[in-house]
Amino acid sequence: MANIRPTLRKATSLLRYLNSPHRAHSTSVSADELSHFSSLASSWWDPMGPSRVLHLMNPLRHDFIASCLFDSLPPPRASAPDTSTPVNNLRYLDVGCGGGIFAESLARTIPTTANSPSQTVTQAASITAIDPTSALIKIARDHARTDPKVEAHLRDGKFTYKNCTLEDVVASLRETPEDEKFDIVTLFEVIEHVDSNAASSPLAFLTNCLRVLRPGGWLVGSTIARTLPSFLVNQVIAEAPWPIGVVPKGTHEWSKFVNPDELHAWAQEGLMRSQDGAALRAGGDALQGMRWKCSGVMYFPGIGWKLVPGSENWGNYFWAIRKGL
Numbered sequence: 001m002a003n004i005r006p007t008l009r010k011a012t013s014l015l016r017y018l019n020s021p022h023r024a025h026s027t028s029v030s031a032d033e034l035s036h037f038s039s040l041a042s043s044w045w046d047p048m049g050p051s052r053v054l055h056l057m058n059p060l061r062h063d064f065i066a067s068c069l070f071d072s073l074p075p076p077r078a079s080a081p082d083t084s085t086p087v088n089n090l091r092y093l094d095v096g097c098g099g100g101i102f103a104e105s106l107a108r109t110i111p112t113t114a115n116s117p118s119q120t121v122t123q124a125a126s127i128t129a130i131d132p133t134s135a136l137i138k139i140a141r142d143h144a145r146t147d148p149k150v151e152a153h154l155r156d157g158k159f160t161y162k163n164c165t166l167e168d169v170v171a172s173l174r175e176t177p178e179d180e181k182f183d184i185v186t187l188f189e190v191i192e193h194v195d196s197n198a199a200s201s202p203l204a205f206l207t208n209c210l211r212v213l214r215p216g217g218w219l220v221g222s223t224i225a226r227t228l229p230s231f232l233v234n235q236v237i238a239e240a241p242w243p244i245g246v247v248p249k250g251t252h253e254w255s256k257f258v259n260p261d262e263l264h265a266w267a268q269e270g271l272m273r274s275q276d277g278a279a280l281r282a283g284g285d286a287l288q289g290m291r292w293k294c295s296g297v298m299y300f301p302g303i304g305w306k307l308v309p310g311s312e313n314w315g316n317y318f319w320a321i322r323k324g325l
Protein backbone atom coordinates (compact mmCIF):
# COMPACT_ATOMS: atom_id res chain seq x y z
CA MET A 1 0.00 0.00 0.00
CA ALA A 2 2.81 2.37 1.01
CA ASN A 3 4.38 1.84 -2.43
CA ILE A 4 1.37 2.98 -4.42
CA ARG A 5 0.90 6.18 -2.38
CA PRO A 6 3.40 8.28 -4.38
CA THR A 7 1.81 7.06 -7.64
CA LEU A 8 -1.67 7.91 -6.36
CA ARG A 9 -0.46 11.33 -5.18
CA LYS A 10 1.09 11.97 -8.60
CA ALA A 11 -2.09 10.90 -10.40
CA THR A 12 -4.26 13.08 -8.13
CA SER A 13 -2.14 16.18 -8.62
CA LEU A 14 -2.01 15.58 -12.37
CA LEU A 15 -5.81 15.27 -12.51
CA ARG A 16 -6.24 18.42 -10.40
CA TYR A 17 -3.81 20.22 -12.70
CA LEU A 18 -5.51 19.03 -15.90
CA ASN A 19 -8.84 20.27 -14.55
CA SER A 20 -7.47 23.58 -13.36
CA PRO A 21 -8.04 26.86 -15.20
CA HIS A 22 -4.23 27.41 -15.42
CA ARG A 23 -3.84 24.78 -18.03
CA ALA A 24 -5.08 26.97 -20.87
CA HIS A 25 -1.65 28.58 -21.48
CA SER A 26 0.53 26.64 -19.15
CA THR A 27 3.37 24.60 -20.51
CA SER A 28 6.27 24.92 -18.06
CA VAL A 29 4.78 23.08 -15.08
CA SER A 30 5.53 19.39 -14.68
CA ALA A 31 3.20 17.03 -12.78
CA ASP A 32 6.16 15.40 -11.06
CA GLU A 33 7.29 18.76 -9.64
CA LEU A 34 3.75 19.58 -8.49
CA SER A 35 3.50 16.24 -6.74
CA HIS A 36 6.93 16.58 -5.12
CA PHE A 37 6.29 20.11 -3.82
CA SER A 38 2.75 19.28 -2.64
CA SER A 39 4.24 16.59 -0.42
CA LEU A 40 6.50 19.20 1.25
CA ALA A 41 3.73 21.73 1.96
CA SER A 42 2.91 20.80 5.56
CA SER A 43 6.56 21.11 6.70
CA TRP A 44 7.41 24.23 4.63
CA TRP A 45 7.59 26.62 7.57
CA ASP A 46 9.57 24.29 9.85
CA PRO A 47 12.98 26.01 9.96
CA MET A 48 14.60 22.63 10.67
CA GLY A 49 12.49 20.74 8.07
CA PRO A 50 13.04 19.89 4.40
CA SER A 51 12.91 23.58 3.38
CA ARG A 52 15.64 24.51 5.89
CA VAL A 53 18.06 25.60 3.16
CA LEU A 54 15.51 28.10 1.79
CA HIS A 55 14.96 29.58 5.27
CA LEU A 56 18.70 29.95 5.78
CA MET A 57 19.21 31.55 2.35
CA ASN A 58 16.45 34.12 2.77
CA PRO A 59 18.35 37.02 4.43
CA LEU A 60 20.95 36.97 1.63
CA ARG A 61 18.19 37.40 -0.97
CA HIS A 62 17.27 40.78 0.52
CA ASP A 63 20.94 41.84 0.56
CA PHE A 64 21.48 40.75 -3.05
CA ILE A 65 18.40 42.65 -4.28
CA ALA A 66 19.61 45.70 -2.35
CA SER A 67 22.97 45.44 -4.15
CA CYS A 68 21.18 45.41 -7.54
CA LEU A 69 19.17 48.51 -6.60
CA PHE A 70 22.35 50.17 -5.41
CA ASP A 71 23.84 49.55 -8.91
CA SER A 72 20.79 50.96 -10.67
CA LEU A 73 17.25 51.82 -9.70
CA PRO A 74 14.30 51.30 -12.05
CA PRO A 75 13.34 54.80 -13.25
CA PRO A 76 10.27 56.48 -11.72
CA ARG A 77 7.05 55.57 -13.52
CA ALA A 78 5.51 58.24 -15.70
CA SER A 79 2.38 57.92 -13.53
CA ALA A 80 4.26 58.09 -10.18
CA PRO A 81 3.57 61.01 -7.84
CA ASP A 82 6.45 63.43 -7.36
CA THR A 83 7.92 63.07 -3.89
CA SER A 84 10.96 64.59 -2.24
CA THR A 85 10.96 62.00 0.61
CA PRO A 86 12.39 58.59 -0.28
CA VAL A 87 9.59 56.03 -0.23
CA ASN A 88 9.21 52.38 -1.11
CA ASN A 89 7.77 52.40 -4.62
CA LEU A 90 8.81 49.14 -6.29
CA ARG A 91 6.34 46.49 -7.43
CA TYR A 92 7.56 42.91 -7.02
CA LEU A 93 6.52 39.64 -8.64
CA ASP A 94 7.83 36.47 -6.92
CA VAL A 95 7.65 33.55 -9.37
CA GLY A 96 7.48 30.05 -7.84
CA CYS A 97 7.03 31.51 -4.34
CA GLY A 98 6.42 28.11 -2.74
CA GLY A 99 5.08 28.45 0.82
CA GLY A 100 6.08 32.12 0.90
CA ILE A 101 9.45 32.23 2.69
CA PHE A 102 10.75 35.13 0.61
CA ALA A 103 7.38 36.71 -0.31
CA GLU A 104 6.24 36.99 3.29
CA SER A 105 9.57 38.41 4.47
CA LEU A 106 9.38 41.03 1.72
CA ALA A 107 5.73 41.85 2.53
CA ARG A 108 6.85 42.58 6.09
CA THR A 109 9.03 45.42 4.72
CA ILE A 110 6.13 47.18 2.93
CA PRO A 111 5.28 50.27 4.96
CA THR A 112 1.78 50.42 6.41
CA THR A 113 -0.16 53.64 5.92
CA ALA A 114 0.24 54.26 9.67
CA ASN A 115 4.03 54.35 9.22
CA SER A 116 5.73 57.59 8.34
CA PRO A 117 7.08 57.27 4.81
CA SER A 118 10.22 55.19 5.12
CA GLN A 119 12.53 53.41 2.76
CA THR A 120 13.76 49.86 3.23
CA VAL A 121 16.71 48.33 1.35
CA THR A 122 14.45 46.43 -1.05
CA GLN A 123 12.10 49.41 -1.49
CA ALA A 124 9.00 47.22 -1.89
CA ALA A 125 5.62 48.89 -2.32
CA SER A 126 3.77 45.69 -3.21
CA ILE A 127 4.33 42.03 -3.96
CA THR A 128 2.42 39.50 -6.03
CA ALA A 129 3.57 35.96 -5.32
CA ILE A 130 2.60 33.09 -7.62
CA ASP A 131 3.04 29.32 -7.57
CA PRO A 132 1.42 26.49 -9.55
CA THR A 133 1.35 24.18 -6.48
CA SER A 134 -2.02 24.86 -4.83
CA ALA A 135 -1.07 23.18 -1.53
CA LEU A 136 1.86 25.59 -1.17
CA ILE A 137 -0.24 28.69 -1.88
CA LYS A 138 -2.68 27.57 0.82
CA ILE A 139 0.18 27.09 3.31
CA ALA A 140 1.61 30.48 2.31
CA ARG A 141 -1.72 32.30 2.85
CA ASP A 142 -2.40 30.56 6.16
CA HIS A 143 1.07 31.46 7.43
CA ALA A 144 0.80 35.10 6.27
CA ARG A 145 -2.43 35.49 8.24
CA THR A 146 -0.60 34.76 11.50
CA ASP A 147 1.21 38.13 11.36
CA PRO A 148 -1.17 41.11 11.72
CA LYS A 149 1.04 43.45 9.65
CA VAL A 150 1.31 40.95 6.79
CA GLU A 151 -2.37 40.10 7.03
CA ALA A 152 -3.16 43.82 6.73
CA HIS A 153 -1.24 43.86 3.43
CA LEU A 154 -3.19 40.82 2.22
CA ARG A 155 -6.35 42.81 2.93
CA ASP A 156 -5.20 46.15 1.45
CA GLY A 157 -3.99 44.40 -1.75
CA LYS A 158 -0.31 45.28 -1.36
CA PHE A 159 0.42 41.56 -0.88
CA THR A 160 -1.25 38.98 -3.10
CA TYR A 161 -0.85 35.22 -3.42
CA LYS A 162 -2.06 33.59 -6.62
CA ASN A 163 -2.20 29.90 -7.45
CA CYS A 164 -1.31 30.37 -11.09
CA THR A 165 1.52 29.92 -13.55
CA LEU A 166 3.97 32.41 -15.02
CA GLU A 167 2.28 31.86 -18.38
CA ASP A 168 -1.01 33.09 -16.84
CA VAL A 169 0.69 36.31 -15.72
CA VAL A 170 2.23 36.83 -19.17
CA ALA A 171 -1.21 36.39 -20.76
CA SER A 172 -2.84 38.80 -18.29
CA LEU A 173 -0.23 41.51 -18.99
CA ARG A 174 -0.26 41.18 -22.78
CA GLU A 175 -2.02 44.54 -23.25
CA THR A 176 -0.25 46.29 -20.36
CA PRO A 177 2.14 49.13 -21.29
CA GLU A 178 5.81 48.29 -20.60
CA ASP A 179 6.06 51.04 -17.98
CA GLU A 180 3.25 49.47 -15.92
CA LYS A 181 4.88 46.04 -15.58
CA PHE A 182 6.81 44.78 -12.52
CA ASP A 183 9.92 46.61 -11.27
CA ILE A 184 11.48 43.48 -9.79
CA VAL A 185 10.80 39.85 -10.67
CA THR A 186 12.30 37.24 -8.34
CA LEU A 187 12.97 33.62 -9.24
CA PHE A 188 14.61 31.87 -6.30
CA GLU A 189 15.42 28.16 -6.73
CA VAL A 190 12.85 27.65 -9.51
CA ILE A 191 14.53 27.54 -12.95
CA GLU A 192 16.16 24.18 -12.11
CA HIS A 193 12.64 22.74 -11.78
CA VAL A 194 11.49 23.75 -15.28
CA ASP A 195 11.35 20.89 -17.81
CA SER A 196 13.08 20.90 -21.18
CA ASN A 197 10.82 19.29 -23.74
CA ALA A 198 9.04 20.17 -26.95
CA ALA A 199 6.60 22.47 -25.13
CA SER A 200 8.81 23.95 -22.41
CA SER A 201 12.36 25.12 -21.80
CA PRO A 202 14.24 27.17 -19.21
CA LEU A 203 15.00 29.72 -21.97
CA ALA A 204 11.28 30.17 -22.72
CA PHE A 205 10.60 30.43 -18.97
CA LEU A 206 13.32 33.06 -18.46
CA THR A 207 12.01 34.96 -21.49
CA ASN A 208 8.55 35.04 -19.91
CA CYS A 209 10.06 36.43 -16.69
CA LEU A 210 11.64 39.22 -18.77
CA ARG A 211 8.33 39.86 -20.56
CA VAL A 212 6.60 40.86 -17.32
CA LEU A 213 9.49 43.15 -16.25
CA ARG A 214 9.65 46.91 -16.85
CA PRO A 215 12.54 48.44 -18.79
CA GLY A 216 15.14 49.32 -16.15
CA GLY A 217 13.80 46.62 -13.81
CA TRP A 218 15.70 43.64 -12.38
CA LEU A 219 15.08 39.92 -12.68
CA VAL A 220 16.82 38.42 -9.65
CA GLY A 221 17.26 34.74 -8.93
CA SER A 222 19.28 31.89 -7.54
CA THR A 223 19.99 28.42 -8.84
CA ILE A 224 22.61 25.65 -8.94
CA ALA A 225 25.41 25.02 -11.45
CA ARG A 226 25.60 21.68 -13.28
CA THR A 227 29.15 20.72 -12.31
CA LEU A 228 30.86 17.80 -10.57
CA PRO A 229 31.23 19.62 -7.21
CA SER A 230 27.54 20.58 -7.29
CA PHE A 231 26.60 16.96 -8.09
CA LEU A 232 28.49 15.80 -5.00
CA VAL A 233 27.18 18.57 -2.72
CA ASN A 234 23.59 19.05 -3.93
CA GLN A 235 22.69 15.56 -5.04
CA VAL A 236 24.88 13.02 -3.22
CA ILE A 237 25.38 14.78 0.14
CA ALA A 238 22.30 17.05 0.36
CA GLU A 239 19.91 14.21 -0.61
CA ALA A 240 21.64 11.53 1.54
CA PRO A 241 19.54 9.90 4.29
CA TRP A 242 19.22 11.73 7.63
CA PRO A 243 21.31 12.98 9.49
CA ILE A 244 23.64 13.84 6.57
CA GLY A 245 21.07 15.03 4.02
CA VAL A 246 19.33 18.42 4.26
CA VAL A 247 16.71 18.11 1.47
CA PRO A 248 14.34 15.20 0.62
CA LYS A 249 15.46 12.68 -2.00
CA GLY A 250 14.17 13.64 -5.44
CA THR A 251 14.27 17.41 -4.76
CA HIS A 252 16.77 17.98 -7.56
CA GLU A 253 17.67 16.49 -10.92
CA TRP A 254 21.29 17.28 -11.63
CA SER A 255 20.68 17.36 -15.39
CA LYS A 256 18.28 20.33 -14.88
CA PHE A 257 20.86 22.46 -13.06
CA VAL A 258 21.96 25.54 -15.01
CA ASN A 259 25.49 26.86 -15.45
CA PRO A 260 26.10 30.63 -15.10
CA ASP A 261 27.32 30.97 -18.71
CA GLU A 262 24.15 29.22 -19.99
CA LEU A 263 21.99 31.54 -17.91
CA HIS A 264 23.87 34.59 -19.17
CA ALA A 265 23.37 33.46 -22.79
CA TRP A 266 19.65 32.77 -22.15
CA ALA A 267 19.33 36.22 -20.56
CA GLN A 268 20.62 37.85 -23.75
CA GLU A 269 18.50 35.64 -25.98
CA GLY A 270 15.50 36.16 -23.67
CA LEU A 271 15.85 39.95 -23.78
CA MET A 272 15.87 39.87 -27.58
CA ARG A 273 12.85 37.54 -27.64
CA SER A 274 10.95 39.43 -24.97
CA GLN A 275 11.04 42.61 -27.03
CA ASP A 276 8.61 41.20 -29.56
CA GLY A 277 5.82 43.76 -29.26
CA ALA A 278 5.08 45.81 -32.37
CA ALA A 279 6.63 49.09 -31.22
CA LEU A 280 9.50 47.57 -29.30
CA ARG A 281 13.18 47.30 -30.11
CA ALA A 282 14.41 44.07 -31.60
CA GLY A 283 17.62 42.08 -31.92
CA GLY A 284 20.90 43.39 -30.46
CA ASP A 285 19.29 46.76 -29.60
CA ALA A 286 17.41 44.97 -26.82
CA LEU A 287 20.73 44.30 -25.07
CA GLN A 288 21.61 47.98 -24.70
CA GLY A 289 21.59 48.90 -21.03
CA MET A 290 21.36 45.26 -19.97
CA ARG A 291 23.35 44.34 -16.88
CA TRP A 292 24.35 40.92 -15.62
CA LYS A 293 25.37 40.17 -12.05
CA CYS A 294 26.40 36.77 -10.77
CA SER A 295 28.06 35.52 -7.60
CA GLY A 296 28.58 32.11 -6.04
CA VAL A 297 27.12 31.60 -2.58
CA MET A 298 28.27 29.22 0.14
CA TYR A 299 26.94 28.06 3.47
CA PHE A 300 29.19 28.56 6.48
CA PRO A 301 27.92 26.71 9.56
CA GLY A 302 27.15 29.13 12.37
CA ILE A 303 27.38 32.14 10.01
CA GLY A 304 24.90 31.35 7.23
CA TRP A 305 24.89 31.79 3.44
CA LYS A 306 27.39 34.34 2.13
CA LEU A 307 28.31 35.62 -1.33
CA VAL A 308 31.62 34.13 -2.48
CA PRO A 309 32.39 35.73 -5.86
CA GLY A 310 34.25 33.30 -8.13
CA SER A 311 32.59 30.18 -6.66
CA GLU A 312 29.67 30.21 -9.16
CA ASN A 313 30.68 26.92 -10.75
CA TRP A 314 30.93 25.10 -7.43
CA GLY A 315 27.20 24.92 -6.88
CA ASN A 316 24.73 27.52 -5.63
CA TYR A 317 24.84 31.03 -7.06
CA PHE A 318 22.79 34.23 -7.17
CA TRP A 319 22.29 36.09 -10.45
CA ALA A 320 20.48 39.18 -11.71
CA ILE A 321 19.57 40.63 -15.10
CA ARG A 322 18.69 44.27 -15.59
CA LYS A 323 16.45 44.92 -18.56
CA GLY A 324 17.77 47.88 -20.54
CA LEU A 325 15.80 51.09 -20.85
Ligand SMILES: C[S@@+](CC[C@H](N)C(=O)[O-])C[C@H]1O[C@@H](n2cnc3c(N)ncnc32)[C@H](O)[C@@H]1O
Nearest residue numbers: 028029037054096097098101133188189190193
Ligand atom coordinates in the same frame (compact mmCIF):
# COMPACT_ATOMS: atom_id res chain seq x y z
C1 LIG B 1 12.58 24.94 -4.35
S1 LIG B 1 10.99 25.68 -4.38
C2 LIG B 1 11.42 27.38 -4.15
C3 LIG B 1 10.34 28.18 -3.47
C4 LIG B 1 10.65 29.64 -3.23
N1 LIG B 1 11.00 30.34 -4.45
C5 LIG B 1 11.75 29.79 -2.23
O1 LIG B 1 12.92 29.82 -2.64
O2 LIG B 1 11.48 29.89 -1.03
C6 LIG B 1 10.54 25.62 -6.09
C7 LIG B 1 9.16 26.17 -6.36
O3 LIG B 1 9.00 26.28 -7.77
C8 LIG B 1 7.67 25.96 -8.09
N2 LIG B 1 7.66 25.55 -9.50
C9 LIG B 1 8.01 24.37 -10.05
N3 LIG B 1 7.86 24.40 -11.39
C10 LIG B 1 7.42 25.65 -11.69
C11 LIG B 1 7.08 26.32 -12.91
N4 LIG B 1 7.18 25.70 -14.08
N5 LIG B 1 6.66 27.60 -12.82
C12 LIG B 1 6.58 28.24 -11.63
N6 LIG B 1 6.89 27.66 -10.46
C13 LIG B 1 7.30 26.39 -10.48
C14 LIG B 1 7.29 24.85 -7.12
O4 LIG B 1 5.90 24.72 -6.97
C15 LIG B 1 8.01 25.31 -5.86
O5 LIG B 1 7.18 26.08 -5.07
